[in-house]
Amino acid sequence: MKFQIEKDVFQDALNQVQHVVSSRTTLPILSNVLIRADELGLELSTTDLDVTITKRVAAKVASTGSTTLPARRLASIVRELPTNEIDFEVNADNAATVKSGPSFFKILGLPATEFPVIGEFGEAREFTIDQKLLRDALRKTSYAISTDETRYVLNGVNCIIGEGMLTLVATDGRRLAMVEQDLEFPAGNETGVIIPTKAVNELQRLLDVSGELKVAISDNQASFELNGSLLITKLIEGNYPNFRQVIPNQANYRVTVEREVLLAAVRRVSLLANEKTNSIKFAFEDNRLAISANSPEIGEAEEVIDVRYSGPRLVVAFNPEFVMAPLRNLDQDEVFIDLIDESSPGVIKIDEPFLYVIMPMRVAG
């Protein structure tokens, strides 16, 4: 195998695929990137057996072939190469020589035949959606994914397609983020799948602000094809619990607040959040919101911001991190906080189909 490739192109491609490679793996082949050269260019693939990413890039291929090389090491070498032109040659023993201007590297690889075979996907539903739409929806929900591995069905984003709607949900049992987007689907494509965290993260890295992507979903796998990349992931098996059970269906009061102002204030006050309860207090009254924290042995903090609110005085305690997470990932200027009373779940909304349920913390006194 022999080819010539531009450094920038190669570096970008390696960056996109190398995150799948886990640093601690039992199978050495899984830390390698599979490189295949054909007449059209190169195909780079990495896998951890759950998620596989394949990326196509242009290259001048002198002779075709395939090999696998340590992904991380190769990426760091390519990053440091001095010229933009790289000559690549791999011999029969999977030893690759990399030449760029005055520098020369020899990297030992493993045969491509050892790389887990990329086989075929069964029966699947296939459709295309807007990249920006999916990117935004994932961004607005993925931070609420549970990291508690004992509840594995919650270790991903639940993705429901049906009734002209794409619904994405993530929850960890203390907060829940949901996006509902109107979307036209061909009939018969209704489905509900749980996309695991790692695939969600990789997908977010690949998604762009424009263009479309092709999605295919089978019983236990999903593939996403976009911008010359193909991401294939196993899906989490199991039933996602009925999340609508925890979404309050009515609210008594609505607070309107500027997102960035609230985020900055919470961030500051949270510096003195009570370490034991990890909560800060939100006191709403008459167009003002006083956010305060009190740490008995350290000190206290308070910040008052202007809001739109006209109900009775309400004091609710929340985990500051849980308040900040959605604020960071939304881009609207204004957000609404819907409240029932001081001890019922609050709901953060925007003027788009998004909601975020957050449980209040119980405060003594």
Add this chain to the structure above:
Amino acid sequence: MHNHVPPDPNKPTNDPQLNQLWNNISHELRGSLGDSPFDLWFSDFRLAAVSPEEIVMVAPGTMYAIWVEENFKTPLISAFTKYLGSCGRIRFEVNESASTAFAADQELEGGESGREQLARVVPRILVEKVSEEKLLERGRASGLVEIFRFENFVPGENSELAWAAARAVADQPGKTYQPLFFHSSCGLGKTHLLHAIGWESLRQRPKSKVLFVTAEQFANDYIDAIQKNALVPFRKRYREADLLLIDDVQFLGRKEGLQREFFHTFNRLADQRKQIVLASDCPASEINELEERLVSRFQWGLGVEIHRPGLETRAAILRRKRDDWRMAVSDEVIDRIVERVRGNVRALEGALIRVAMVATLSEEPFSPEKVAEVIAELCDADDSRQVGAEEIKRAVAEHYDIDVNIINGKKRTARIAEARQVAMFLVRSLTDLSLVEVASAFGKDHGTVIYAVKKMKKRCEDSAAFKSSVELIKRRLVRGGSPMESPRAKRNAPTSHPRLGYGAKPAEFDAE
């Protein structure tokens, strides 16, 4: 929520006591949380079962269960503690039919009908290829020993059932027998089958997490985890296995903390329909001081005993071994060996190795007649009778004409107390059990045993009649209940039941 002892989540509780307790708890929760959160989260919850270890609540939906567990654990625990004095683990079962909003799930079902119209696309996806090399690597990482595969297990009439159950479990873990429980005396192939299940399962499902440990290893890991304050990784390791193989579970006997930990591991795996396979040198009910709840769980699935191999099976096993080890030993010689060595497979292998070694060392061809001479020692070892506590108890009970359970019981009329003391005395003098082990075999403390032994010695010295009656029981025991016989005749006598006496024997480990 599979495989749990009652309660059935769909059946309303009719137990007035539970209802009363739930009313009290509800009142308490209303007080600590306020009315509206209580109504929002708890109004459809029920109390299904309460025991010191575990409180089972039925939630109206999985999501309710998750949110209540995440957000209200502390007030729940304090409410239960207030009314019960203590609070075990709180477990939630889900009764989905009680919940109303089902929009999301119904959408899914609606999609089923549209399946025929599926656009058929053929993206590429990963199919895993397992080479023998990778299989070995994974197997070793799972604690499996290479040589113990199904391919080199010789099933005979003694182990047919165990072999079939093992195959079934390896083919469909978590779906057939849960748990699968092997028991037999040592060296009959329990460990071999455990490993074989692990290998086969890994071969079929290379990505599954298979874990083979002995109960002793489990204990060591547990102690280690406690010392290093690293229970989380310990639990992760065990509770996330897809197939957990545990050898020598009798080791759990008498270890309360360990049993508690194992109980939770067991439940977690059973809940998730992960396969558990256990091996022990006695049936679950006979493991010394094993908590009732563990015994009942061990008995849920299938318990299979592996018996001692018959003559033909022994010969088949040895022929296979000879071929595996490429030994120049004739079939005739093997027949001679299996006639003489009736014990476990390990003893058979030992005899074969010895014969093969002598054969290679001697100049002239090895005659079948020499076999007896070469393995004489092994035969003797096999013939010496080992009596166990249970066997002694039975013999004493028979002698005094009472039920063996009475000896284990608490009655202290003169005759029964005497029988019990005689039994303790005999167990102490005929077995090599420690005082504590003897005591626990009788469910008494060691002081009682010391007293009984002393008293019996004294009575033997004082009364010749008493002494001779004790001697009579002893003789019966040592002779295995049959009249005196020549050593040769003894060898062909039916083997004593391998299980006798295991109840109190110190744990014997299969050394693999």
